[in-house]
Structures are given as structure tokens and as C-alpha cells.
Amino acid sequence: MSGAELYTGPIIDAHHHVWEPRKHNYPWLSGALLVPHRYGDYTPVKRDYLPADYRRDAEGVNIAATVYVEAEWDPADPLGETRYVSGLAREHGLPNAIVAQAWLHRDDAGEVLAGQAAFGLVRSVRHKPEGAASPAEVAAGRRTLMSDERWRSGYALLERHGLHFDLQTPWWNLAEAAELARDFPRTTLIVNHAGVPGDRSPETLAGWRAGMEALAARPNVVVKISGLCLPGRAWSVDDNAEVVATILRLFGPQRVMFGSNFPVDGLCASFGEIFDGFRRIASSWSPAEQRAMFWETGLRIYRPELSDANRGMPTA
Known part of the structure; x- marks a missing residue:
């Protein structure tokens, strides 16, 4: 890999949120409730966050398209969230693709997936599969919903809808x-938040690395490097360089x-600090490799609908 300067080309932000928790029901955001979160106290984000706020945070970063990811809106109304975000996209020009909510083990999973797929911006769905809450529980044999036959029946419908x-x-x-990806090879599995690598201790990173190696062996798996904050710490290259470099390798x-x-x-950091950190870590890669990471992979996987201002962006 040849040396290169910091990437300055177009960027697809493949994972962000917008919300109005005082207007809509997000059980973890609306009201005074605080649920356990890997970052600790998240009170500061229990506020409206709209496209104008996103653009203000991203000012100075060459964001050409964005992907909205479901934000645990009221689970009784998954289509309502997609309808709301689609309306924001029409009005504000972002987001340009949507990861929608779908509970794959529910009786209405097929109906919900069909409904989500009917929205023009929906490319994927997300459902956090509850289950083993620690390595010890995994060692004791506990599995997540990824191994539940009813949940897998819902997962099997994704291919039918192109999701x-x-x-x-x-x-x-x-x-x-990795077993899930193996068993459904025609469905793209997108690993969020770098596989949630945890506290960065040598023991934790060794376990995380083994899991990522298993996933990397499956060609239908891609990874989003996002969500790398550590509770009580500012985002830093030192904390995250090994994680990012391992994923790229x-x-x-x-x-x-x-x-x-x-x-x-x-x-834990400003928008610019996070993306500048990513750029610094990736700067040893060639310009073509950096362009793939920051632009081409997101374009291929999420097929964002570019706004009028960005229609001149390259497509490859």
C-alpha cells in the first residue's frame, strides 16, 4: 500500500440519525427514561436533531450523501418512522438512503418488510437481535435471535424484497x-459500529478480532466503521487506529x-474530529483505496439517491 495524503474527495456518511423525540415516540429518547447505553449517560442527545443540525455539525466535511439508520422508534409503528424520514428527505435533500426498522420474529414481519421495501429510499433493515449479554453467556451456550428459527424465517424474506x-x-x-451470513449467502449483512469492539483491552480485542475474521471469510459481509466512542473519553486516533487498521486489513x-x-x-467528539481521525488512520492507503472506503462502497451498497446539488458526483 502506497502512502497518500489525507482524503479530500466525496464522502458517504453511511450511518446517522435524525429525530424529534418530543414529537414522536422513541422509548429510549422520549421522556425522562434513560436505558443502559454503551456510552453511559446520553442525556445530551435527547433533543431534536434534524437535517439542518446535521449539516451544521458536518460543515467543512465533504459529505455528498447520507444514510439514515432506524433509531428505535415506537416498535408498534415501524412504517411510521420510514414515512417520517422520507418526508424529511424530500424537504431537505437528506438522508439519501434509509435503513428501516423491522422486527423479524414478529407475526407481521412479512407485511412490515413488504411495506418498508415499498419506500423509495429503503435499502436495508435493522433489528438488534437480543441474546447473550456477555462472553460468559456465549461460552455457556446462550445464543441470540440470529439462531432462532422464527427470526431466521423473517430474515429469509429479505432476499425476496431486495433488502x-x-x-x-x-x-x-x-x-x-458469521454463521448467519454463511446460511444466507445472497443477503448482504452490514456489520454496524465496527462490530462493537468494546473496551480495547488486549483480551477484548483478541475476541473481537476472532469474530471479525470469521465474518471476513463471508463475501456477503461488509462493515461500517462507526460508533467507536469509549465512555468518558474523547475520540482519539490512539484508541481507534488498531480497530480501523484491523478492519481494513x-x-x-x-x-x-x-x-x-x-x-x-x-x-465524545465533533463531527470534524471523528472524520479527520478516520482520514489520518487511512492516509497510508492509496488514493484509490481511500476513495473506495469513503465513497464507492457506500455508493454500491446503499445506492443513495443523490440530491440535485450532488448529482454531478462520480458514480465509480
């Missing part, structure tokens, strides 16, 4: 995710995307 699956699960469940730039996870990652 990907965005997976967010702790690192200790990644080997199980295992998957290659054609299977890696970058995401801001804003506004949530704003708890």
Missing part, C-alpha cells in the same frame, strides 16, 4: 453472525464504509 440487513450486536456474538476497502453515528457520537 440488506444491518446488524448491531456486541463483539462476542460475531461468530454467530481483514475486509479490504471495497467492503468497508465510514459512518458518523451522529448525533450520538457527538457525545
Whole structure:
């Protein structure tokens, strides 16, 4: 890999949110409730965050398109979230693609998937598969919904609707995710938040690395490098360089995307600080490799509908 200067080309932000928790029901955001979160106290993000706020945070970063990821809106109304975000996209020109909510083990999974696929911007769905809450539980034999036959029946419908699956699960469940990717080779599995690598201790990173190696062996798996904050710490290259470099080595730039996870990652750093950190870590890669990571992979996987201002952006 040849040396290169910091990337300055177009960027697809493959993971962000917008919301109005006082207007709509997000059980974890609306009201005074605080649920356990890997970043700790997330009170500062329990506020409206709209496209104008996103653009203000991203000012100075060459964002050409964005991908909205479901934000745990009221699970009784998954289509309502997609309808709301689609309306924001029409009005504001972003987001340019949507990862929608779908509970794959529910009786209405088929109906919900068909409904989500009917929206023009929906490319994928997400459902955090509850299950093993620690490495010890995995060692004791506990599995997640990824191994539940009813949930898998819902997952099997994704191919019919041309939908990907965005997976967010702790690192200790990644080997199980690799089995899921193996069993459904025609469905693209998008690993969120770098596989949630945890506290960066040598023992944790060794377990995370093993899971990511298993996933990398499956050609239908891609990874979003996002959500890398550590509770109580500012985002730093030192904390994240090994994680990012490992992902790039295992998957290659054609299977890696970058995401801001804003506004949530704003708890630990500014938008510019996070993306500048990513650029610095990736700067040893060639210009073509950097372009693949920051632009081409997201373009291929999420097929964003570019706004009028960005229609002149290159497509390859």
C-alpha cells in the first residue's frame, strides 16, 4: 500500500440519525427514561436533531450523501418512522438512503418488510437481535435471535424484497453472525459500529478480532466503521487506529464504509474530529483505496439517491 495524503474527495456518511423525540415516540429518547447505553449517560442527545443540525455539525466535511439508520422508534409503528424520514428527505435533500426498522420474529414481519421495501429510499433493515449479554453467556451456550428459527424465517424474506440487513450486536456474538451470513449467502449483512469492539483491552480485542475474521471469510459481509466512542473519553486516533487498521486489513476497502453515528457520537467528539481521525488512520492507503472506503462502497451498497446539488458526483 502506497502512502497518500489525507482524503479530500466525496464522502458517504453511511450511518446517522435524525429525530424529534418530543414529537414522536422513541422509548429510549422520549421522556425522562434513560436505558443502559454503551456510552453511559446520553442525556445530551435527547433533543431534536434534524437535517439542518446535521449539516451544521458536518460543515467543512465533504459529505455528498447520507444514510439514515432506524433509531428505535415506537416498535408498534415501524412504517411510521420510514414515512417520517422520507418526508424529511424530500424537504431537505437528506438522508439519501434509509435503513428501516423491522422486527423479524414478529407475526407481521412479512407485511412490515413488504411495506418498508415499498419506500423509495429503503435499502436495508435493522433489528438488534437480543441474546447473550456477555462472553460468559456465549461460552455457556446462550445464543441470540440470529439462531432462532422464527427470526431466521423473517430474515429469509429479505432476499425476496431486495433488502440488506444491518446488524448491531456486541463483539462476542460475531461468530454467530458469521454463521448467519454463511446460511444466507445472497443477503448482504452490514456489520454496524465496527462490530462493537468494546473496551480495547488486549483480551477484548483478541475476541473481537476472532469474530471479525470469521465474518471476513463471508463475501456477503461488509462493515461500517462507526460508533467507536469509549465512555468518558474523547475520540482519539490512539484508541481507534488498531480497530480501523484491523478492519481494513481483514475486509479490504471495497467492503468497508465510514459512518458518523451522529448525533450520538457527538457525545465524545465533533463531527470534524471523528472524520479527520478516520482520514489520518487511512492516509497510508492509496488514493484509490481511500476513495473506495469513503465513497464507492457506500455508493454500491446503499445506492443513495443523490440530491440535485450532488448529482454531478462520480458514480465509480
